[in-house]
Amino acid sequence: MTGAASIVSCGLYLPQWRIERARIAQALAWLEPPGGRAVSGERAVCNWDEDALTMAVEAARRCMAQAKKSLPAALDLASTTLPFADRSNATLAAEALDLPESLRTADHTGSLRAGTTALAQAAHCGEEAATLLIASDARLARPGSAAEMEYGAGAVALLVTRDPRPGGCEPLATLSAAAHVSADFVDHYRMSGEDFDYSLEERWVRDEGAGKLIPAAIGRALALADTTAAAIAHFAMPGPLGTARRVAQAAGLGHARLQEGLRGDCGDLGAAQPLLLLLAMLAAAAPGERLLLVGFGQGVDALVLIAGEGAAALAQRELAAALSRRRPEPHYTRYLAHRGLLAPDFGMRAERDQRTAHSVAWRKHRELTAFVGGRCAACGAVQFPKSRVCVNPECRRTDTQVGHPLAETAGRVRSFTEDWQAYTPHPPCVYGNIGLEGGGNLLMELTDVEPGELEVGAPVRFVFRIKDFDRQRAYRRYFWKATGA
Amino acid sequence: MSDGIRDKVAILGMGCSKFGERWSCGADDLMVEAFAEALADARIERDRIEAAWLGIFFDEQSTGKSPLPLAMTLRLPGIPVTRVENLCATGTEALRGAAYAVAAGVCDIALAMGVEKLKDTGYAGLPERTKGTFEDLYLPSSTAPGAFAQLASAYAARHGYSMEELRRAMAHISRKSHDNGARNPKAHLRNRITEEQVLAAPMISYPLGVLDCCGVSDGAACAIVTTPEIARASGKRDFVTLKALQLSASNGVEMGHQSWDGSSTLTTRAAAERAYREAGLERPREQVDLMEVHDCFSITELVLMEDLGFSDEGRAPHDVLAGRYDRDGAIPCQSDGGLKCFGHPIGATGLRMAYEIYLQLLGRAGDRQLGSPAVGLTHNLGGIPNRNVASVALFGLAT
Numbered sequence: 001m002t003g004a005a006s007i008v009s010c011g012l013y014l015p016q017w018r019i020e021r022a023r024i025a026q027a028l029a030w031l032e033p034p035g036g037r038a039v040s041g042e043r044a045v046c047n048w049d050e051d052a053l054t055m056a057v058e059a060a061r062r063c064m065a066q067a068k069k070s071l072p073a074a075l076d077l078a079s080t081t082l083p084f085a086d087r088s089n090a091t092l093a094a095e096a097l098d099l100p101e102s103l104r105t106a107d108h109t110g111s112l113r114a115g116t117t118a119l120a121q122a123a124h125c126g127e128e129a130a131t132l133l134i135a136s137d138a139r140l141a142r143p144g145s146a147a148e149m150e151y152g153a154g155a156v157a158l159l160v161t162r163d164p165r166p167g168g169c170e171p172l173a174t175l176s177a178a179a180h181v182s183a184d185f186v187d188h189y190r191m192s193g194e195d196f197d198y199s200l201e202e203r204w205v206r207d208e209g210a211g212k213l214i215p216a217a218i219g220r221a222l223a224l225a226d227t228t229a230a231a232i233a234h235f236a237m238p239g240p241l242g243t244a245r246r247v248a249q250a251a252g253l254g255h256a257r258l259q260e261g262l263r264g265d266c267g268d269l270g271a272a273q274p275l276l277l278l279l280a281m282l283a284a285a286a287p288g289e290r291l292l293l294v295g296f297g298q299g300v301d302a303l304v305l306i307a308g309e310g311a312a313a314l315a316q317r318e319l320a321a322a323l324s325r326r327r328p329e330p331h332y333t334r335y336l337a338h339r340g341l342l343a344p345d346f347g348m349r350a351e352r353d354q355r356t357a358h359s360v361a362w363r364k365h366r367e368l369t370a371f372v373g374g375r376c377a378a379c380g381a382v383q384f385p386k387s388r389v390c391v392n393p394e395c396r397r398t399d400t401q402v403g404h405p406l407a408e409t410a411g412r413v414r415s416f417t418e419d420w421q422a423y424t425p426h427p428p429c430v431y432g433n434i435g436l437e438g439g440g441n442l443l444m445e446l447t448d449v450e451p452g453e454l455e456v457g458a459p460v461r462f463v464f465r466i467k468d469f470d471r472q473r474a475y476r477r478y479f480w481k482a483t484g485a
Numbered sequence: 486m487s488d489g490i491r492d493k494v495a496i497l498g499m500g501c502s503k504f505g506e507r508w509s510c511g512a513d514d515l516m517v518e519a520f521a522e523a524l525a526d527a528r529i530e531r532d533r534i535e536a537a538w539l540g541i542f543f544d545e546q547s548t549g550k551s552p553l554p555l556a557m558t559l560r561l562p563g564i565p566v567t568r569v570e571n572l573c574a575t576g577t578e579a580l581r582g583a584a585y586a587v588a589a590g591v592c593d594i595a596l597a598m599g600v601e602k603l604k605d606t607g608y609a610g611l612p613e614r615t616k617g618t619f620e621d622l623y624l625p626s627s628t629a630p631g632a633f634a635q636l637a638s639a640y641a642a643r644h645g646y647s648m649e650e651l652r653r654a655m656a657h658i659s660r661k662s663h664d665n666g667a668r669n670p671k672a673h674l675r676n677r678i679t680e681e682q683v684l685a686a687p688m689i690s691y692p693l694g695v696l697d698c699c700g701v702s703d704g705a706a707c708a709i710v711t712t713p714e715i716a717r718a719s720g721k722r723d724f725v726t727l728k729a730l731q732l733s734a735s736n737g738v739e740m741g742h743q744s745w746d747g748s749s750t751l752t753t754r755a756a757a758e759r760a761y762r763e764a765g766l767e768r769p770r771e772q773v774d775l776m777e778v779h780d781c782f783s784i785t786e787l788v789l790m791e792d793l794g795f796s797d798e799g800r801a802p803h804d805v806l807a808g809r810y811d812r813d814g815a816i817p818c819q820s821d822g823g824l825k826c827f828g829h830p831i832g833a834t835g836l837r838m839a840y841e842i843y844l845q846l847l848g849r850a851g852d853r854q855l856g857s858p859a860v861g862l863t864h865n866l867g868g869i870p871n872r873n874v875a876s877v878a879l880f881g882l883a884t
Binding site for chain 1: 606607608610613618619621622623624625626627628630631632634635636638639641642688689690691692693736737738739740741742743744745746747748871
């Protein structure tokens with residue numbers, strides 16, 4: 001298989017917050033006839049400081065942690081909910097991941113099959129050069145809509161390479177063919193600048209869209225892969241299960257194991273959903289089994305893959321880790337407020353002007369985005385931010401500090417508070433002095449921590465999150481926060 | 486080495502406005518009120534003042550920058566006036582400017598005025614402000630109670646107290662200060678409270694409830710200073726002189742280095758050590774008779790008892806609960822009610838503290854007079870425990 005593209009690592013991130021569908025239905029019970037909605041299970045939803053970009057960074061960190069030897073030459077970020085329409089989100093993610101400046105970065109957007117399209121493209125990367133492909137989505141849903149019951153938030157990262165034995169390890173999966181259909185079939189749409197999708201009738205989408213376009217693409221993919229439907233052991237496509245069953249029948253894949261997705265656990269991850277389904281297929285696949293993966297949205301991507309050694313174990317581990325980091329969101333109104341769908345009175349402190357001095361943000365972008373501090377070459381003291389004169393009272397030498405990445409450093413809570421007065425969309429604002437392993441202290445915000453959970457000495461790790469919003473200038477800033485390790 | 490400020494500067498007169506939510510007053514009204522009292526106390530003509538210092542912190546939401554609010558409000562006759570700002574030690578910094586001018590022999594009589602009009606923000610607590618163009622990009626959006634609450638969790642962890650035990654001692658501090666404030670007509674809060682009320686009060690920033698926090702008030706205080714010779718020549722029999730006036734500013738160790746564990750204020754320790762030396766106090770525990778410390782929050786006062794050297798390390802909760810710092814204790818703390826009852830109009834606070842020490846040393850504290858003290862201490866802590874400016878001043882009767 002020399003020359004074929006393979007997936008050599010993967011990472012899955014789901015925000016830890018889950019809202020039960022029954023809770024949503026209960027809050028909006030006046031809107032619908034009783035029993036009209038499918039209310040089982042729960043959806044993964046972002047905290048107020050998470051978006052498609054921060055989730056992408058978390059998934060990529062997990063993916064890269066398992067593949068330390070292969071540094072990517074490209075980063076592709078696929079999503080329909082990227083925070084910036086004109087500012088490379090992929091580049092911002094690359095800086096947060098502290099990847100080299102020589103990287104090629106690109107955003108892939110505009111369709112729910114952005115993730116599968118980017119995967120097919122990554123397969124054309126240069127020999128021995130790896131592509132870090134991340135698909136991430138956090139779609140808004142209008143309260144009371146069907147989408148509100150279905151959409152989840154999350155990100156999947158894959159490291160794709162054409163190196164036959166990357167870093168000496170076996171690939172998780174090899175891509176043997178990809179076929180595409182481009183068709184402006186409008187099952188749903190969202191105009192630029194709009195918050196919500198507009199969705200058309202499911203039965204029409206099933207019969208005229210998915211039911212006709214996908215089997216055609218599958219047929220072509222199988223031919224390109226020089227294989228037959230009978231040889232496919234696993235099949236997955238986004239969308240309703242009923243539709244997937246019909247498509248499988250129509251494509252001659254009735255025998256294949258249909259991956260049902262994780263509707264009950266996290267909901268539909270949008271552009272990341274096909275890649276989540278791929279992980280779920282890999283988790284169940286034996287080495288050598290063929291997988292057929294479909295992306296759907298104004299056409300079809302149909303990909304044939306072959307599972308490799310170790311794929312099941314790694315995919316199972318990623319799924320289990322993401323699904324076990326789970327925290328129920330008991331407040332439907334807070335869920336709405338975090339998405340800007342409810343505007344409670346946060347008091348006058350929330351009025352503060354958050355203008356960014358961009359010349360400063362650029363001067364300090366290594367500190368702010370990649371979370372690189374300083375380490376004194378003379379005394380070894382780690383400090384943030386990096387400064388001209390060493391903070392160690394026993395040293396205080398000038399210009400001795402070298403850049404020192406902190407993102408993967410372990411931390412410990414040295415003091416903390418739960419502040420009900422400081423403005424945060426998720427009161428109380430929790431912050432404290434965090435000691436860094438190897439020295440250094442930072443006064444920093446904590447996230448995904450509820451009152452009463454924290455104590456002095458608790459271990460923490462660091463996550464890239466939204467710091468605040470500048471609503472006057474339609475801008476958001478990011479920085480790192482501590483969270484329970 | 487210089488012998489410092491000891492006995493080189495005398496206080497000729499002091500004034501202090503009523504502190505509180507002075508809705509009908511601006512900074513100008515508060516300054517006029519404090520100045521009238523000081524001028525009458527000093528028994529001099531206004532035009533004998535040769536230089537003045539104005540301390541104000543939140544200029545952006547009351548008077549604007551510059552020394553002009555003082556010069557214009559008092560219609561000072563074209564003398565040098567300087568505006569100073571040094572976080573919560575701003576009032577003490579104004580006194581330092583005036584005192585150093587007199588001590589340097591460059592003028593005979595100088596004025597230090599501190600003022601703050603906080604209650605025009607539209608909400609409770611201190612106004613929001615930027616931390617600077619870089620720090621806004623990474624520091625948390627903290628508040629003063631949140632930043633000082635860190636002391637409590639770090640102190641409890643370091644010395645092995647449960648938060649419940651620590652909060653009991655903190656409640657004693659708030660209750661004690663309200664008892665004192667109730668005796669003071671110039672205090673903002675004059676109600677007595679119980680420890681149970683403190684413990685049951687709504688949480689502001691864990692573990693600080695609303696009654697662990699000082700008030701937010703408007704106020705002004707001022708001092709007219711001169712040389713001991715001129716004070717004596719003016720016919721004053723007893724007068725107060727400065728024995729020491731020290732500052733210490735954080736150099737970032739607390740913010741960035743683990744040698745600080747978050748349970749104390751390093752700057753207070755540095756300033757206190759130098760102040761005791763400047764004043765020639767070898768045994769401050771026995772020699773200081775009363776103190777006004779920066780009790781912005783109950784936990785601050787508690788850790789300061791150790792930072793100032795009055796309690797042994799880890800023993801402050803015991804000393805507090807034993808009444809050592811009550812008005813009938815060994816070293817009464819906040820005999821006027823402290824920041825707890827006066828609130829903290831930043832620019833005024835240091836001078837308000839000096840005013841109480843001045844009255845007590847001269848036996849003029851009326852209802853709350855503490856016998857006949859000889860040495861009093863004031864202390865400010867500006868900023869947050871992670872980085873701050875501390876001031877320690879000592880006052881005594883002229884010998």
